[in-house]
Amino acid sequence: MIRGPVIMLLQALVLLALVAGFGAALVGEQLRYVEFRQPIWLLAGFIPMLAPFVRSLIEARPPSLRMARTRTLSRLGRGAAGRLVGLPDALRIAAGVLLAVALARPQSARLLDSVEHEGIDIAMVLDMSESMEIQDLTPNRLEAAKLVLDDFIQRRRRDRIALVAFGATASTVSPLTLDHDVLRALVRRMRLRVIDGTRTAIGAGLGVALNRLDESEAESRVIVLLTDGVHNAGGVDPDTVAQEAAKRDVRIYTVLVGQHGAGSGAGGVDPAQLERIAGVTGGYAYTAEDRDALTSSFQDLLDKLERSAIESSSIRSELFQWLLFPALLFLLLDLVLRNTRLRRFP
Secondary structure (H helix, E strand, O other): OOHHHHHHHHHHHHHHHHHHHHHHHHHHHHHHHEEEOOHHHHHHHHHHHHHHHHHHHHOOOOOOOOOOOHHHHHHHOOOHHHHOOOHHHHHHHHHHHHHHHHHOOEEEEEEEEEEEEOOEEEEEEEEOOHHHHOOOOOOOHHHHHHHHHHHHHHHOOOOEEEEEEEOOOEEEEEEEEOOHHHHHHHHHHOOOOOOOOOOOOHHHHHHHHHHHHOOOOOOEEEEEEEEOOOOOOOOOOHHHHHHHHHHOOEEEEEEEEOOOOOOOHHHOOOHHHHHHHHHHHOOOEEEEOOHHHHHHHHHHHHHHOOOOOOEEEEEEEEOOHHHHHHHHHHHHHHHHHHOOOOOOOO
C-alpha cells in the first residue's frame, strides 16, 4: 500500500533534482546568494509530498483487472507503461513543490536590478470647465492642452507623474506613476462634460494635486496647472493653496491657456491670479495665446525643471519565474500522459 506512494515520491525527487541541476548550471556560483523573501511558503512544499500517502490511507483502490490464473499474469510482466504508471502523480508532486518554492519568492542578494529616478514628482492639473471649449486655440483650448500635455509626459520618462482634472469639483485621474503609456492614454480619453464644467475650481484642483504629492518622497515636487485662469467656484481659494504649497516646498507652474480678453464671464482669463500662485511658490507663470506659444511654454518648462542627480537604488532580482516555467511544464506533461499513454481505465 505504501510502495506506490514511495515510488511516486522518488520519481518526483528525481524530477526536482533535474530542475535543481539545470538551475545550478545556469546560475552557477550565484546560487549561494539566493535568499527567500517569504520563507514560510516553503512549508507548503511538504503538502504535495504527503498527499500520495494520505490518499493511499483513506481510499484503497479496488483492482481494475482480474486474471483467472496468476501464472498467466506473471508471464505478462510489466511493460514500460506499467513502470511509469506513477509518473503523472510524480509530475504533480514536483510541480506543487516548485510552486511552493516560487511563492517563497527566491531572490538573489548579488544579482541586483538598478532603478533610476530623477527625483522629481509632478502633478499635472488640467482644467475641464466649459470655457476650455473656446476655439481661440486650434481646435480648442482643451484639445491643444492635451496635445502638449501628452508630449510633456512622453519627454519626462524618469519622473513620476500624477493627473488631476477639475471643473466645478476636482478629482484624481491618475496617482503618481511611472507607467506613462497608461497615463497618456488617460489624457487622450479626457472629454468635456465628463465632470461638471459649469464652474472652474482652480483651488480644488491645486488642493487635490498637493495631496497627491504628499505621498511623494522625491527631492523636488512640482505642480503644473493648465487653465483659462478664472476661479469662479466656491471652496478653497487658489492663493491659500499656493501658500500651503510654498510651506511644503512644492513649486507651482501655471500655463494660461487662451487669449486675454477672449470671451466673457466663464470664458475670460485672469493672468494676474496665476502669476501670484506661481510667484509665491518660486514657480513661473506662462501665457499661451496660441498653439505655438503653448508648445514653447512647455518646452521652457521642461528646461526649467532641474534634473536632480540620478538616484540609483538597487533591488534584489526576483528568481521565482525560473521555478514557474518547469512547474507549468510538469503540469502540461502530466495532463498529456493522463490522457494518452498512461491513461487509466476503471
